[in-house]
Amino acid sequence: MNGANGYRTLKEDPERPIQRDYERGHEDPISVLTGLCREMYRLGWVTGTGGGISLRQGRFVYMAPSGVQKERIRPDDVFVLDSESGEVLCRPEHAPTLRVSQCCPLFFNAFRLRDAGACIHTHSPVAVMATMLPATELESEFRITHLEMIKGLPGYGYHDTLVIPLIDNTAQEEELAGAMAEAMKRYARSPAVLVRRHGLYAWGRDYTEAKTVTECLDYLFDIAVRMHSAGLDYTKAPQNCLQCSAADR
Numbered sequence: 001m002n003g004a005n006g007y008r009t010l011k012e013d014p015e016r017p018i019q020r021d022y023e024r025g026h027e028d029p030i031s032v033l034t035g036l037c038r039e040m041y042r043l044g045w046v047t048g049t050g051g052g053i054s055l056r057q058g059r060f061v062y063m064a065p066s067g068v069q070k071e072r073i074r075p076d077d078v079f080v081l082d083s084e085s086g087e088v089l090c091r092p093e094h095a096p097t098l099r100v101s102q103c104c105p106l107f108f109n110a111f112r113l114r115d116a117g118a119c120i121h122t123h124s125p126v127a128v129m130a131t132m133l134p135a136t137e138l139e140s141e142f143r144i145t146h147l148e149m150i151k152g153l154p155g156y157g158y159h160d161t162l163v164i165p166l167i168d169n170t171a172q173e174e175e176l177a178g179a180m181a182e183a184m185k186r187y188a189r190s191p192a193v194l195v196r197r198h199g200l201y202a203w204g205r206d207y208t209e210a211k212t213v214t215e216c217l218d219y220l221f222d223i224a225v226r227m228h229s230a231g232l233d234y235t236k237a238p239q240n241c242l243q244c245s246a247a248d249r
């Protein structure tokens with residue numbers, strides 16, 4: 001069959017659906033986790049052992065150990081947990097002193113409250129800078145509008161104002177869990193929570209979406225910091241936007 005664009009299109013056989021492995025969880029989640037940790041390290045998101053990613057696939061949750069260099073995790077370092085109870089099912093046998101990531105209860109917030117398939121925690125410098133901008137200090141939320149990359153976030157358009165809740169940091173990572181859950185309930189549309197002077201938790205229905213969301217947010221934080229330095233207001237629509245009313249500007 002020829003499609004309107006001249007490309008050959010195939011009709012999908014319902015008995016033998018085309019395998020879209022990345023959507024259907026046929027990739028090895030442990031290899032995905034170790035590979036993404038290396039990529040996130042290169043982006044400056046998970047340096048100095050902090051930050052990370054957790055994946056949920058069916059009954060199982062995959063998570064890195066705490067306090068280790070995330071870019072150097074090997075497959076046999078990865079913990080496997082029960083996605084319902086949170087119980088550790090498999091631990092690294094070769095290193096009995098390793099403990100599961102301190103981010104565990106925060107990753108579980110994303111799995112339980114948003115039905116996420118992946119959650120990313122970054123210590124990205126631009127995310128941390130964004131939590132200290134004057135507009136975020138006052139409101140305990142990060143707002144930004146009229147930037148193309150907002151469209152990379154599920155359910156958002158160019159003219160929308162993206163609002164990410166911002167919670168205060170605590171001495172221990174686990175102590176953030178309650179405030180993060182509260183913020184997620186109050187900001188039902190938000191795909192992420194910022195932690196002041198610490199970083200970002202962002203999630204998606206699978207690791208591809210979580211990675212895209214985190215990349216778009218990181219870009220938007222960077223732009224916000226640059227716009228603020230240039231004396232520009234990233235929270236308001238530009239004067240010349242014909243679709244927006246005076247109240248938006």
Ligand SMILES: CSCCC(=O)C(=O)COP(=O)(O)O
Binds near residue numbers: 050051052067100
């Ligand atoms: C320098 S990392 C401080 C602790 C932290 O913020 C963090 O994200 C720790 O994560 P881990 O997976 O190493 O428990």
Ligand SMILES: [Zn+2]
Binds near residue numbers: 050051121173198199
């Ligand atoms: Zn952290």
